[in-house]
Amino acid sequence: MSALTLTLKTRPRQRVDMSPLVCQKLAGMAPDDIAAIPLQTGNKTVRVDELFKIQGSDSHNLVIAGSCNKLDFIGKALDGGSITIEGDCGAYLAQGMKAGTVRLDGNAGLYAGCEMKNGLLEINGHAGDFVGAALPGNKQGMKGGTILVKGNVGDRAGDHMRRGVILVEGDAGDYCGARMIAGTIAVMGQTGRYLGYAMRRGTLLLWNQPRLSATFNDCGSHTLAFLPILFSSLKSLNSRFADSAQAFNRVQRYGGDMAETGKGEVLVKL
Amino acid sequence: MIINGVSIDKTFAEAFPMKATRAIITAQNEKWAMISAQAMTGFATSVIACGCEAGIERVLDPSETPDGRPGVAILIFAMGGKALAKQLETRAGQCVLTSPTSALFAGIEAGKPIPLGKNLRYFGDGFQISKKINGKRYWRVPVMDGEFLTEATTAQVDAVGGGNFLVLAESQPQALAACEAAIEEMRKIPNVIMPFPGGIVRSGSKVGSKYPALGASTNDAFCPTLKGVTNSELSPEIESVMEIVIDGLSQEDIDKAIRVGMQAVCDLGSENGIKRISAGNYGGKLGPFHFHLQEIMA
Numbered sequence: 001m002s003a004l005t006l007t008l009k010t011r012p013r014q015r016v017d018m019s020p021l022v023c024q025k026l027a028g029m030a031p032d033d034i035a036a037i038p039l040q041t042g043n044k045t046v047r048v049d050e051l052f053k054i055q056g057s058d059s060h061n062l063v064i065a066g067s068c069n070k071l072d073f074i075g076k077a078l079d080g081g082s083i084t085i086e087g088d089c090g091a092y093l094a095q096g097m098k099a100g101t102v103r104l105d106g107n108a109g110l111y112a113g114c115e116m117k118n119g120l121l122e123i124n125g126h127a128g129d130f131v132g133a134a135l136p137g138n139k140q141g142m143k144g145g146t147i148l149v150k151g152n153v154g155d156r157a158g159d160h161m162r163r164g165v166i167l168v169e170g171d172a173g174d175y176c177g178a179r180m181i182a183g184t185i186a187v188m189g190q191t192g193r194y195l196g197y198a199m200r201r202g203t204l205l206l207w208n209q210p211r212l213s214a215t216f217n218d219c220g221s222h223t224l225a226f227l228p229i230l231f232s233s234l235k236s237l238n239s240r241f242a243d244s245a246q247a248f249n250r251v252q253r254y255g256g257d258m259a260e261t262g263k264g265e266v267l268v269k270l
Numbered sequence: 271m272i273i274n275g276v277s278i279d280k281t282f283a284e285a286f287p288m289k290a291t292r293a294i295i296t297a298q299n300e301k302w303a304m305i306s307a308q309a310m311t312g313f314a315t316s317v318i319a320c321g322c323e324a325g326i327e328r329v330l331d332p333s334e335t336p337d338g339r340p341g342v343a344i345l346i347f348a349m350g351g352k353a354l355a356k357q358l359e360t361r362a363g364q365c366v367l368t369s370p371t372s373a374l375f376a377g378i379e380a381g382k383p384i385p386l387g388k389n390l391r392y393f394g395d396g397f398q399i400s401k402k403i404n405g406k407r408y409w410r411v412p413v414m415d416g417e418f419l420t421e422a423t424t425a426q427v428d429a430v431g432g433g434n435f436l437v438l439a440e441s442q443p444q445a446l447a448a449c450e451a452a453i454e455e456m457r458k459i460p461n462v463i464m465p466f467p468g469g470i471v472r473s474g475s476k477v478g479s480k481y482p483a484l485g486a487s488t489n490d491a492f493c494p495t496l497k498g499v500t501n502s503e504l505s506p507e508i509e510s511v512m513e514i515v516i517d518g519l520s521q522e523d524i525d526k527a528i529r530v531g532m533q534a535v536c537d538l539g540s541e542n543g544i545k546r547i548s549a550g551n552y553g554g555k556l557g558p559f560h561f562h563l564q565e566i567m568a
Contacts, residue, residue, distance in 0.1 A: 163402060
């Protein structure tokens with residue numbers, strides 16, 4: 001069975017809510033039924049086949065081809081299966097994903113992987129602000145799983161993050177790890193201002209010395225035993241994080257945010 | 271059955287169901303992993319008074335341990351799940367948490383989860399850090415030498431305790447030498463421990479006692495000094511008897527250990543004073559697992 005492939009016919013003029021098109025909802029549906037699924041775009045409702053050419057039948061393995069940054073909510077609450085997106089995507093990619101894999105070739109908009117519960121989100125390009133964050137008004141962001149971004153992430157990555165891992169091969173914007181409750185964010189590139197702002201617990205693992213706020217205190221240099229275990233858990237990823245030459249266990253540890261409970265940490269590679 | 275002049279009794283060792291788990295202790299080097307493992311498995315020869323039976327299963331290469339450091343695998347056996355969990359936790363807290371550079375990991379994945387470092391984390395007084403990696407929860411507890419890393423849980427499995435055989439020899443040094451040879455071979459078998467000092471017990475017991483308070487007492491039928499005054503199992507030339515007790519994760523594991531152990535004893539043979547091999551048999555009253563010596567050596 002070949003992958004169920006939805007190819008975008010033309011770039012839509014309004015944003016499209018793609019949340020009905022996730023593997024678990026498409027399972028067992030006939031091609032005609034999939035074609036007839038209503039999608040909200042702007043103030044209109046359209047059929048799937050008005051926007052997409054439909055090929056293949058394996059709904060467990062969904063491909064969205066020719067994607068663009070108008071397609072929001074791709075893979076929302078995905079509960080198993082895989083979604084591959086060829087091109088860019090809009091906001092809320094893999095929001096609240098429970099299981100499975102979402103792979104994006106291009107760049108993601110705002111709130112990628114927000115409130116994700118488990119699974120793997122792999123973004124080959126850049127991601128916008130609020131990666132793995134909580135939606136506005138909500139208290140908890142990502143609660144599990146892994147987000148891998150090969151490019152850069154915008155501001156407030158991991159805002160209110162509760163658990164799980166965010167891996168950034170490129171740079172992170174301002175307020176990275178702000179208001180973190182727990183979890184791990186690793187950034188190979190540079191980080192912006194207000195790193196870990198009001199974080200309560202959790203780990204920010206950095207390859208480069210950040211600009212730290214006055215409310216982060218130096219706890220000295222240490223060899224930490226959990227780091228080899230963390231790095232070995234990343235071995236299966238298609239990423240520089242899987243490269244054992246990138247792994248380290250010797251870090252400078254900064255505790256903070258002391259304006260909060262001070263039980264979070266920034267670990268910088270030595 | 272006679273092998274190399276050693277007579278194998280037509281009897282069986284009797285064993286009983288236990289609960290068991292494996293833990294992996296790592297440290298900066300093998301020396302310190304072993305020190306911690308020896309402390310954790312100390313005073314754990316018999317459930318009668320120690321609460322559990324524990325021993326070192328084997329030394330682990332750095333490539334086999336979760337954190338890539340030298341390690342030691344230990345097995346702990348107890349009569350029930352509650353007793354096992356209590357012993358594991360108190361021993362881990364006093365003997366691994368305290369031991370310089372140590373870290374502690376689960377050695378069994380499948381089975382009912384029981385706390386390993388789950389409650390030791392409170393030693394961290396709120397400064398402990400949880401990390402969930404690949405579905406497993408670890409605790410990082412700040413301690414004076416750095417950080418104590420421990421997995422939150424390990425798994426409890428059904429196991430078998432009390433497999434045994436008795437070595438009957440013409441002298442005490444010969445009995446000991448034969449048992450030492452057996453233990454050396456048996457230590458190569460995975461999933462088993464021989465919990466007594468050096469793997470060997472000289473005070474085998476029978477069920478019951480003339481003193482009502484005691485549930486077990488010396489196995490007078492195998493005591494050489496009582497040959498003439500009790501209903502003895504010993505022939506005149508036997509001057510010393512020693513026993514090897516085996517706890518294993520399965521009946522097959524104990525089978526294997528008994529086989530290599532008895533083989534090593536028989537290899538020394540009658541010219542080294544080894545006359546007979548027997549087993550602790552309580553008429554089938556003690557437990558459902560029976561190890562028939564002649565069948566194992568057949």
